[in-house]
Amino acid sequence: MKPALKFLLILFCSSGGVGRGRLCAQQHENTRIDSLIQVLAKAGDDTNKVLLLDGLSFSFYTINPDKGLKYGQDELDLAQKLGWKKGTALANNSIGDNYLTKSEYPTALEYYFKAVKLNEDLGDKINLAKNLNHIGVVYKQHKDYLKALDYYLKALKINEEQENKSGIALNLGNIGNIYCFQGDYSRALEWQFKSLKIYEESGDNGGTAHVFGNIGLAYKNQENYSKALQYYFKGLKIDETLDQKNEIEIKLGNIGDCYLHIAKEAGAIKTDSLIPAGKIANLRKAIDFLKKAIAVSGQLGNLADLQTFFKNISEAQALSGNDKDALESYIQYTLYKDSVYSMENNEKIVKMDYDRRHLADSITSAEAKKLADMRLQHQRSYTYAGIAAIILLLGFSFFLVKERWKSEKLLLNILPAEVAAELKSKGITKARNFDNVTVLFTNFVNFNIAGEWMSPQQMVNELDNCFKAFDEIITRYKIEKIKTVGDTYLAVSGLPVTDTKHAENIVKAAIEINAFMQNRLAILGERTFEIRIGIHSGSVIAGIVGVKKFAYDIWGDTVNTAARMEQNSQAGKINISQTTYELVKDKFKCEYRGEIEAKNKGQMKMYFVS
Numbered sequence: 111m112k113p114a115l116k117f118l119l120i121l122f123c124s125s126g127g128v129g130r131g132r133l134c135a136q137q138h139e140n141t142r143i144d145s146l147i148q149v150l151a152k153a154g155d156d157t158n159k160v161l162l163l164d165g166l167s168f169s170f171y172t173i174n175p176d177k178g179l180k181y182g183q184d185e186l187d188l189a190q191k192l193g194w195k196k197g198t199a200l201a202n203n204s205i206g207d208n209y210l211t212k213s214e215y216p217t218a219l220e221y222y223f224k225a226v227k228l229n230e231d232l233g234d235k236i237n238l239a240k241n242l243n244h245i246g247v248v249y250k251q252h253k254d255y256l257k258a259l260d261y262y263l264k265a266l267k268i269n270e271e272q273e274n275k276s277g278i279a280l281n282l283g284n285i286g287n288i289y290c291f292q293g294d295y296s297r298a299l300e301w302q303f304k305s306l307k308i309y310e311e312s313g314d315n316g317g318t319a320h321v322f323g324n325i326g327l328a329y330k331n332q333e334n335y336s337k338a339l340q341y342y343f344k345g346l347k348i349d350e351t352l353d354q355k356n357e358i359e360i361k362l363g364n365i366g367d368c369y370l371h372i373a374k375e376a377g378a379i380k381t382d383s384l385i386p387a388g389k390i391a392n393l394r395k396a397i398d399f400l401k402k403a404i405a406v407s408g409q410l411g412n413l414a415d416l417q418t419f420f421k422n423i424s425e426a427q428a429l430s431g432n433d434k435d436a437l438e439s440y441i442q443y444t445l446y447k448d449s450v451y452s453m454e455n456n457e458k459i460v461k462m463d464y465d466r467r468h469l470a471d472s473i474t475s476a477e478a479k480k481l482a483d484m485r486l487q488h489q490r491s492y493t494y495a496g497i498a499a500i501i502l503l504l505g506f507s508f509f510l511v512k513e514r515w516k517s518e519k520l521l522l523n524i525l526p527a528e529v530a531a532e533l534k535s536k537g538i539t540k541a542r543n544f545d546n547v548t549v550l551f552t553n554f555v556n557f558n559i560a561g562e563w564m565s566p567q568q569m570v571n572e573l574d575n576c577f578k579a580f581d582e583i584i585t586r587y588k589i590e591k592i593k594t595v596g597d598t599y600l601a602v603s604g605l606p607v608t609d610t611k612h613a614e615n616i617v618k619a620a621i622e623i624n625a626f627m628q629n630r631l632a633i634l635g636e637r638t639f640e641i642r643i644g645i646h647s648g649s650v651i652a653g654i655v656g657v658k659k660f661a662y663d664i665w666g667d668t669v670n671t672a673a674r675m676e677q678n679s680q681a682g683k684i685n686i687s688q689t690t691y692e693l694v695k696d697k698f699k700c701e702y703r704g705e706i707e708a709k710n711k712g713q714m715k716m717y718f719v720s
Contacts, residue, residue, distance in 0.1 A: 590603070
């Protein structure tokens, strides 16, 4: 095996399983993914390629499970083609992980059980224990705690036989969580402290921080808020060092909830170093930590957590006498509650369908007839009530349709159509990477000094007129407007729908924008602005940010470089980078400017589009 390939395989094969283990390496995921993809492009159809595909499926499961499923299916196909049972087991487990992330639990279980059978045949105890632990996670998500506990205990027994310390610690913590969910906090703490001891002895800081959070939860549920805060803060300190955002979000929210409960029970809690005196002081801390939790949760897109955090902060704000903020937070809570309710209903429908299909395999014909008769009887019972309900609903439906259309128009005015559709169907959108896009920045050169001869209202009106024209121009070229910041206008071509002519379309739009401004300048003179335009092509990450007045935005070095192109342009000029020039040189006449110093970028080749 080649040294580079061997290193990469060791890198991902040594990582943890579903849950805490995989969060520890998130900050390295992008580097690892890029490395694996580069090696994969040169790999032959052998077992090494199966492992590379498994690494990619593993790496994408937390950030883009659909992509993770694609690599997992390729991995499964190749492993089966090679007749490699171990690879087939790995592939089934990875596919299960990605379906678990998508909350498609029945499908996840199907693949996990396939992996169990293969690992049992192979005698691979370590991977068998991982499979059983993952199955336990699925049942825990469905709140079937007895089944979850059963599979966690099976996994623990195997890991103890194999003396697999990391697996033992993970299983102990999961078992402790089950007891916590069942209200048996003494046993929960007993198992969590066993887990903590192993993590601390092995020097696993991520595991230690995770268990600190579990211990904090048990103490919080016991209403021992002083102890809970001690462990939450211990864990939070480690999580922040490791940049484990999922863990940070959970602990911030729980700390805020602790302070809220302390405030509500004013006088019942003895003040210590972590708990200030007085109801108001504790409410302030509750609001502060819940705001931080909401900010992190918004980045992660965790709707269920946002629902909880907004509900708690609304209560804290109301108790503080801040009725306006409390109402606004409660509105946010109800919005997220509706989204989560829709998602949970979809999951229940999927589970019911899964249960129905498996029930159908074992039901007798007599039982089937009995069930059919019962369904017919129920249908008749509800017919008249259903007709009355339909009549009532029809009268209300016209109003709902009208209001929904207003909401649709507003949403499409804020988000790209594809992103809006994903948000409506799933209640969440995830940030995506786009490899081939072109970014445009425009800026008004004389905007800051225009106030000397233009009133504030005149400036705003002129800015509005210009940006409306820009909007019309980019719409014709299917370019996505991202935002305006002051007098800066940012747009991108090539996302969310890919476009092979992204660079050409941006340059065409830039030429029209520049022509519009030159014509306006000739007519209005000092009553308008001079424009400077910069363009660069490359890759970006795009997605929704924030939870309040959310916006679709783009990030990455390509955006920064496009901004540098604009800053190094001139009034009435379109400045493009070498990368964009290579994409459009056959379409437009360009003037080479030489290498120019760009802030934080060094010397860069630049061109003016004639």
